[in-house]
Amino acid sequence: MLGFLLYANTLHHGFVWDDKLVITSNPHTLRGWEGIPAIITSKVSVPNKNVWRPVPQVMFAVEYALFGANPLPGHLISAICYGLLCGLVYLFLRRLFPNVNVWLHIAVTLLFAVHPLHTEVVANIKSRDEILAMLLGLCGVMAVLKAVQKENWLWAFAGIALLGLALLSKPNAITLVPVLLLAHWYTYRRGIVDSVTLIPIFVGCAVLAMFFGSIFWAVAAMFTLGIYGIFSWRKALLPLVICLLVCSPLLLRTTDQLQPIDGYALISESSVLNNVLLDPAHPELVRPTAVANVARYLLLAVYPYPLVHLYGYAQVPLLGYDAPLTWLALALIMAGALIMLFGIPRRSPLAFGVFFFFVTIAVYSNLWVTIPDTMADRFMFMPLLGLSLAAIHLLIFILQIDPNTNWLRHWKVSLAAGLVLIAAIGLGSVTLRANADWESDATLIKNRIANMQNNAAAHAMLGFVLYQEAREAPVEARISIYQQALEALNDALVIYPDFFTAWQESGKIFAEVGNFEKAELCFLRAILLEPSSPDGYGFLGTLYFEWKAYEMAIPYFNNALTLSPNNEHLDELLGFCIVGTGQYDALEKVALHGQAQYPNNPNFIAMRAMHEAYHGHDAMAYHFAQIALQISPHNVIAQRVLASLTRMPEPTNR
Numbered sequence: 226m227l228g229f230l231l232y233a234n235t236l237h238h239g240f241v242w243d244d245k246l247v248i249t250s251n252p253h254t255l256r257g258w259e260g261i262p263a264i265i266t267s268k269v270s271v272p273n274k275n276v277w278r279p280v281p282q283v284m285f286a287v288e289y290a291l292f293g294a295n296p297l298p299g300h301l302i303s304a305i306c307y308g309l310l311c312g313l314v315y316l317f318l319r320r321l322f323p324n325v326n327v328w329l330h331i332a333v334t335l336l337f338a339v340h341p342l343h344t345e346v347v348a349n350i351k352s353r354d355e356i357l358a359m360l361l362g363l364c365g366v367m368a369v370l371k372a373v374q375k376e377n378w379l380w381a382f383a384g385i386a387l388l389g390l391a392l393l394s395k396p397n398a399i400t401l402v403p404v405l406l407l408a409h410w411y412t413y414r415r416g417i418v419d420s421v422t423l424i425p426i427f428v429g430c431a432v433l434a435m436f437f438g439s440i441f442w443a444v445a446a447m448f449t450l451g452i453y454g455i456f457s458w459r460k461a462l463l464p465l466v467i468c469l470l471v472c473s474p475l476l477l478r479t480t481d482q483l484q485p486i487d488g489y490a491l492i493s494e495s496s497v498l499n500n501v502l503l504d505p506a507h508p509e510l511v512r513p514t515a516v517a518n519v520a521r522y523l524l525l526a527v528y529p530y531p532l533v534h535l536y537g538y539a540q541v542p543l544l545g546y547d548a549p550l551t552w553l554a555l556a557l558i559m560a561g562a563l564i565m566l567f568g569i570p571r572r573s574p575l576a577f578g579v580f581f582f583f584v585t586i587a588v589y590s591n592l593w594v595t596i597p598d599t600m601a602d603r604f605m606f607m608p609l610l611g612l613s614l615a616a617i618h619l620l621i622f623i624l625q626i627d628p629n630t631n632w633l634r635h636w637k638v639s640l641a642a643g644l645v646l647i648a649a650i651g652l653g654s655v656t657l658r659a660n661a662d663w664e665s666d667a668t669l670i671k672n673r674i675a676n677m678q679n680n681a682a683a684h685a686m687l688g689f690v691l692y693q694e695a696r697e698a699p700v701e702a703r704i705s706i707y708q709q710a711l712e713a714l715n716d717a718l719v720i721y722p723d724f725f726t727a728w729q730e731s732g733k734i735f736a737e738v739g740n741f742e743k744a745e746l747c748f749l750r751a752i753l754l755e756p757s758s759p760d761g762y763g764f765l766g767t768l769y770f771e772w773k774a775y776e777m778a779i780p781y782f783n784n785a786l787t788l789s790p791n792n793e794h795l796d797e798l799l800g801f802c803i804v805g806t807g808q809y810d811a812l813e814k815v816a817l818h819g820q821a822q823y824p825n826n827p828n829f830i831a832m833r834a835m836h837e838a839y840h841g842h843d844a845m846a847y848h849f850a851q852i853a854l855q856i857s858p859h860n861v862i863a864q865r866v867l868a869s870l871t872r873m874p875e876p877t878n879r
Contacts, residue, residue, distance in 0.1 A: 228338045229308030231656055235348045236300045238664045242534065243351040246271050248285050249294060257290030280361075280394040281354040299350040307347045310360045311338040314610060317363050320370065321408055322574055329574075329617055332645045336613040339653035341529045343609070345602045348663035355606045358398040362391035366405045373413050397607065400585045407580055411572050498538050498682055498721065500599045502591050510543040513551045515591040517544045518600055520554035522586060526605065526612050529652070532659050534669060536600040537682030538721050558583075575618040581611025620644065666690050681721035688713035689730055696737075707734050725755040729764060736768055744768055759788035763795050770798050775805040793823050800832045804862060809839035827853040831862035838866050846870065 240249050253260035253269045261283055263269055270278040284302070292298045314337055318330040346352040368384030371377070391398035497503045502511045518541065533540065544551050561579045568576025589596060589604035598604075624637045662672045670687045677683035691710035695703045711734055717727040732747030748765035755761060766781035782799040786792060800815040813836045819829025834849035846866055853863035 226308060227335070228311035229304050231339060231653060232300075232304040232307060232347045232660060234657060235304065235660050235663060236297055238296060238300055238348065240294075240296050240299075240350065241663050241666055241669060242349055244296070244299075244349060247282065247351045248289065248299070251282075251285075254282065254285045254289055257286055260286050278354050278393065278395055280390055281357055284353070285350075296350065299353075300348075303347055303350055303353045303356065306353060306356045306360060307343070310356055310363075313360060313363050314338075317367060318614070320367055321411055321577070325574060328642075329621070332617045332642075333610075333613045335645065335649050336616060336652070337610050339649050339656055340526070340609055340613070341532060341652055341656040341659045342525060342602045342605045344532065344656055344659040344663065345534055346606045348660050349603075352603055352606075354395040355397075355603055357394035358391045359401075359607050359610075360391075361387050361394060362398040362401040365389075365391055366401055366408060369405055370408055370412055373409060397585070397588050400588055400607070403584050404581055407569070407577060410569070411577060498724065499597050500591070500595065501538050501541055501543060502595060502599060504538075504543065507543050510545055512592070513546045513548065514541070514544045516554045516558075517548060517551040518554075519586070519590065520550050520557060521600065522605055522608070523557060523612075525602070526609060529655060531673070531676035532602060532655075532662075533673065533676055533680075534602065534662075535677065535680060535683050535686070536598060537680050540677060540680040540683070541599045573618075575615055575622060578611045578613070578615030578618065582608045582615065583611075585611060617645070667694065679720060681717045681724055681727070684713050684717035684720065685724060685727045685730065688717065688727065692730060692734055695734075704738065707738055710734055723754055725751050725758070725761075728754065729761060732764060732768075736764075736771070741768060741772055757788065759785040759792070762788070763792070766795070766802075767798060770802060773805070775802040778802045779806070791822060793819075793826065796822070797826070797828050800828065804832065804835065809836055812836045812839075825856065827856040827860050828862065830856070831860050831866065834866045835862055838869055843870050 247270060248254050251269070251271075253263050253267075256263075264282045264286060265279045268274075268277040270276045270282045285299070288298050288302070311334060315330055315334040318325075318333055319327070322330070346355045365384045365387030368380050368387055370384075372380035372384055388398065388401070391401065497505075502514060521541070546552075561583060564573075564579045565576050565583075567573075569580065586604070586608040587593065589601070591599070620641055624641055626635070626637050626641065662669050666686075667690050670683065670690055674683055674687050688710045691706055691713060695706035695710060698706055711731060714727045714731045714734075717724050718731075721727075728747045728751040732744045732751065735741070735744035735747060745765065745768060748761055748768060751758075752761040752765065762781045762785035766778045766785060769775070769778035769781065779799065779802050782795055782802065785795050786799065789795075796815060796819050800812065800819065803809075803812050803815060812832055816829050816832040816836055819826060820833060823829060830849050831853040834846045834853060837843075837849060838846035847870060850863040850866040853860045854867075857863075
């Protein structure tokens with residue numbers, strides 16, 4: 226209930242930040258029920274990215290089908306899911322450590338529930354994938370543990386199915402597999418697991434491995450290895466070999482699609498604007514910066530300020546091994562390794578928490594796989610459970626509180642409870658304030674830009690938000706807001722001069738205020754930076770069209786349409802340019818394509834009429850001009866065609 230109530234103040238918020246990618250601007254989500262088959266069978270969760278997360282995407286499609294473009298149900302469902310997750314965290318801790326005082330489990334759950342680093346996940350509807358991955362994943366872990374305990378294959382199948390759904394929510398759920406191995410060690414102490422239970426577990430691992438490819442086959446194989454041979458390595462050999470044989474072709478296929486960087490990591494879809502570690506100018510600083518980021522995450526967990534939703538270039542400075550933060554990170558990693566080394570054999574809750582943190586943050590560390598972002602607050606969503614568990618048991622260790630102490634009377638217990646309560650109140654108040662940032666794109670960037678002064682992407686986002694505000698503002702206020710937008714975009718370009726989007730947005734603003742020369746320079750720069758993007762060509766062609774420089778506009782429209790063939794607006798402008806230059810022979814292709822793709826657009830029908838009139842086919846020209854005028858009585862091209870005809874032929878049925 227606490228988890229839900231903390232985020233009740235987000236229910237009136239709109240679609241913010243990445244919500245547009247997966248919901249309001251995603252054509253498959255907008256199709257509602259009809260889009261579900263494509264969502265399940267194709268990687269369409271995030272446009273233009275190789276991402277497959279069908280579970281949350283199906284939910285978004287259903288919500289859109291039922292409620293339309295109303296963000297309230299989305300925020301409500303996310304808050305409810307988070308509340309359920311907080312309850313599940315408590316049950317998971319009780320299942321894992323049944324002999325630990327229940328108040329410790331409550332304290333761990335409380336710290337996890339109120340932490341403000343979760344704001345990005347719960348307040349942003351798109352990030353429900355994080356909640357579902359953890360919710361379904363922990364359910365799967367608990368189901369498999371129950372299967373092993375009861376030697377019941379039905380529970381085993383249920384656990385594997387839940388883990389599969391977690392992976393289909395977000396692939397970072399794979400990190401719960403090694404957590405499951407350790408949880409098995411902590412909870413199962415009777416020897417070798419019954420083979421009847423192991424068959425569905427092994428089959429499930431193989432299926433998951435086949436679905437998820439290169440990174441996941443190894444973890445699934447380790448899962449099989451650990452569950453089957455936790456006390457007997459010989460028994461693990463056969464399933465391990467089978468798993469390797471089944472999944473090795475997938476390993477070869479998927480690794481071919483990745484490129485090595487700096488000799489140690491695999492690169493995913495990203496750019497230096499999102500992940501500064503992709504900066505080719507400083508490859509020697511990649512690894513130490515990635516190590517230092519571990520310390521940054523830990524410091525944010527202790528003192529969550531500033532909260533940043535965008536760690537773009539160059540929010541996180543590149544560091545070497547001589548930086549104090551890198552040495553601090555190495556020291557913390559070594560301390561964690563020692564805690565695990567000595568604590569796991571004794572089944573220490575503190576060691577389990579440290580292990581949980583390191584395993585779940587590993588996929589986001591940029592040490593093994595270079596991910597799309599340098600850092601992100603949402604990456605701490607699952608690891609914070611491990612840190613909360615470690616923090617509470619570290620406090621108990623420091624205060625030397627005896628588990629058998631009378632917890633209601635001992636002063637040390639009162640001190641610990643007071644410290645936890647103060648921390649929870651402080652963290653919860655920060656969460657409530659942070660939620661307000663996520664009301665809209667404007668509040669998000671305006672409330673946080675002060676903490677992102679060296680962030681090119683943040684300044685560009687501010688410029689875009691101001692540009693949108695200017696277009697909706699009264700005429701007398703627009704120039705002032707446009708100027709603010711240009712200043713923000715200029716700040717972005719000072720930080721990162723090769724920022725394609727910032728140049729493009731600047732060009733759009735200059736064009737709208739009538740400064741065509743600067744707009745032209747901005748669009749030319751954008752095309753130079755991103756020659757494969759249709760947007761730059763389209764905007765420059767449109768600028769020349771407004772300038773009535775039709776001859777100059779035509780090649781840019783052709784380039785844009787070559788890269789993005791079905792763009793009705795650009796097709797239309799290209800036709801107008803051809804009409805304006807009198808190149809009627811070239812008009813046929815545009816007219817026929819437009820009629821086929823956009824049959825209700827009268828301009829393409831009128832262009833067809835003009836083409837027919839140019840070739841002396843008066844009857845056909847009259848026929849198409851009349852059709853165009855029926856759709857749009859004031860169509861200028863159709864009126865010109867009729868005025869040019871030397872006689873009015875009889876209507877034709879052709």
